[in-house]
Amino acid sequence: xxxxxxxxxxxxxxxxxxxxxxxxxxxxxxxxxxxxxxxxxxxxxxxxxxxxxxxxxxxxxxxxxxxxxxxxxxxxxxxxxxxxxxxxxxxxxxxxxxxxxxxxxxxxxxxx
Amino acid sequence: xxxxxxxxxxxxxxxxxxxxxxxxxxxxxxxxxxxxxxxxxxxxxxxxxxxxxxxxxxxxxxxxxxxxxxxxxxxxxxxxxxxxxxxxxxxxxxxxxxxxxxxxxxxxxxxx
DNA sequence: TTGGAATATTCCTTTTGGGGTATATATAAA
DNA sequence: TTTATATATACCCCAAAAGGAATATTCCAA
Numbered sequence: 483x484x485x486x487x488x489x490x491x492x493x494x495x496x497x498x499x500x501x502x503x504x505x506x507x508x509x510x511x512x513x514x515x516x517x518x519x520x521x522x523x524x525x526x527x528x529x530x531x532x533x534x535x536x537x538x539x540x541x542x543x544x545x546x547x548x549x550x551x552x553x554x555x556x557x558x559x560x561x562x563x564x565x566x567x568x569x570x571x572x573x574x575x576x577x578x579x580x581x582x583x584x585x586x587x588x589x590x591x592x593x594x
Numbered sequence: 595x596x597x598x599x600x601x602x603x604x605x606x607x608x609x610x611x612x613x614x615x616x617x618x619x620x621x622x623x624x625x626x627x628x629x630x631x632x633x634x635x636x637x638x639x640x641x642x643x644x645x646x647x648x649x650x651x652x653x654x655x656x657x658x659x660x661x662x663x664x665x666x667x668x669x670x671x672x673x674x675x676x677x678x679x680x681x682x683x684x685x686x687x688x689x690x691x692x693x694x695x696x697x698x699x700x701x702x703x704x705x706x
Numbered sequence: 707t708t709g710g711a712a713t714a715t716t717c718c719t720t721t722t723g724g725g726g727t728a729t730a731t732a733t734a735a736a
Numbered sequence: 737t738t739t740a741t742a743t744a745t746a747c748c749c750c751a752a753a754a755g756g757a758a759t760a761t762t763c764c765a766a
Binding site for chain 1: 606609619665679681684
């Protein structure tokens with residue numbers, strides 16, 4: 483329930499930031515390239531990148547007077563783990579429910 | 595925000611909604627129970643549930659004058675798949691990069 | 707040192723989101 | 737019917753977010 487997850491999700495919940503992340507999936511890029519490819523203007527690109535940076539979704543690698551943005555892997559691993567825990571939990575609840583229903587039916591209509 | 599994934603992420607990006615989801619993970623509940631357990635008042639609970647509903651994260655099962663909210667599994671499966679695709683992509687990029695660096699070194703300092 | 711390119715930041719405006727309170731709706735029971 | 741309970745919605749207010757334009761900063765090169 484740690485609030486870091488909400489921050490990660492929030493950072494990813496904006497369409498433009500989502501596009502940035504999808505773009506960086508193909509490889510690291512400087513701000514100007516991101517802005518050009520997504521047809522955003524530079525200041526907004528920097529602002530969105532700041533949100534992603536503060537959510538630890540990207541990191542910066544300075545190169546000359548450019549700043550290359552890289553995706554981090556950790557938040558995605560965390561997101562996967564969290565999301566998977568739901569699938570598991572829900573499946574196991576369903577399995578228990580099925581078992582319970584079987585038992586009910588056996589009670590009503592017992593096998594000999 | 596017509597993007598389905600962004601909508602899912604947004605719905606999950608609020609702490610209270612995240613708490614609701616974590617609560618429903620343990621099993622379906624009516625609105626009043628959710629509000630009571632999380633110490634939210636009822637209208638906000640309904641509003642948050644509406645957001646989750648429109649993001650297809652929950653579904654409603656009416657029972658008498660109550661409405662039981664259930665988690666759906668699909669969005670979590672989708673989220674897991676999406677998130678995993680990042681891990682895979684990034685790892686494979688890194689592997690290719692390592693290969694490239696090796697090749698560079700062989701060029702500079704060739705083995706016999 | 708000056709100039710230029712890349713990026714970050716500031717200021718402003720508009721929109722959106724979340725909380726609070728009151729009210730409407732629906733369903734069940736009497 | 738009327739009443740009670742559970743839930744949804746409407747309205748208002750405030751804080752936060754996103755976009756645009758201008759400016760500041762940083763770094764490199766000449």
